[in-house]
Amino acid sequence: MPKTLAPARDRILKAAASLFQSLGVKAVSVDAIAEKAGLTKRSVYYHFRSKDDLITAYLEARDEPNLALFQRWFAEADGDVADKVAAVFGQLAASARHPKWKGCGFLRTSVELVDRPGHPAVIAGRRHKKRVETWFAGIFTERMDPSAASELGRQTMLLLDGGFAITLLHRDPSYLESAGAAAASLVRACIAGRAAA
Template identity: 65%
Template sequence: MTTPALSTRDRIVSAASTLFYSEGIRAVSVDAVAEKAGITKRTLYYHFDSKDDLIAAYLDRRDQPNLALFKRWFCETEGDVADKVRGVFFNLAASARHPRWKGCGFLRTSAELANMPGHPAMKIGAAHKRRVEDWFSCVFEDADLGVHARTLARQTILLLDGSFAVVLLHRDPSYMETAGEAAHALIRGCAARL
């Protein structure tokens, strides 16, 4: 059984995703994306008005798969909500041990575009982080921990994004595991107050 060929637009986004994630958005030219996609630069600009639009499409493509992966790891982890949240961190740490791991594409892109807060990719990155926070908030509401779920979700996302940054800096995934243990203790502490 053969898989259907990707549309030209999908090939472009796939090529951009590979290059942007591995090398960074500023280091990759539109010419390099076109070459990797096996198209002309003119064809690329037929599908995208600018490199900025292509960067936004790259992040938009990562949004739902990343969130779905977090949800899957959460569901596959045995135990209570604290154990399951820690499982997300531990699975991320396992991913970070792969030699091609380059951190969170959303955070790396936001660092490269820090001086451009209105950039479409910044808006997509912020929306993605809000969706992850919203998901954590729903998880904590469903667990009925007796605390403000939104505050606990924000604390968890701070641990998560902080661990992305420190792991990338030190190349030591154990920092993500330590952040997972901190999230676990935080959630257990909330549950213990009930």
């Protein structure tokens, strides 16, 4: 039986994701996406009104899977909550050791579109980062008041994205491991401080 092709929209998104992650969103043309997807440029525009819509869909499609992956890594890690947070950073460091790793697609896209803060893809990136931050805060809320947990979630997010940026700049995944160690120390200290209060 012949192999069935994925629906055209899925093929376009898969091709765009591969090219955007590899080359960046500005360097990739709609023609290149159509060619990689094995479709016509007209087909791309049938499913996406513009390249901007396609860039936004690319990030929106990554949102839930990325957060779910972080949640799985956290759940599967051994130790206390601080160890589990560090494990998320450790898994990201392991991913960064892959030769094709190009950093965080959300951050890279926001840098490319820095002159367009209202771009729907930038908004999608902000939404994703806020969801990750809120997830961290939710973990910490079980151990401290919501205001302190929210601040700790924000600080953990700063360490995470700082780790992404410096790891990409230096091509050295140990920066993500160092950021994870700092996050674990911070989490441990905050939880201990709340318990002592």
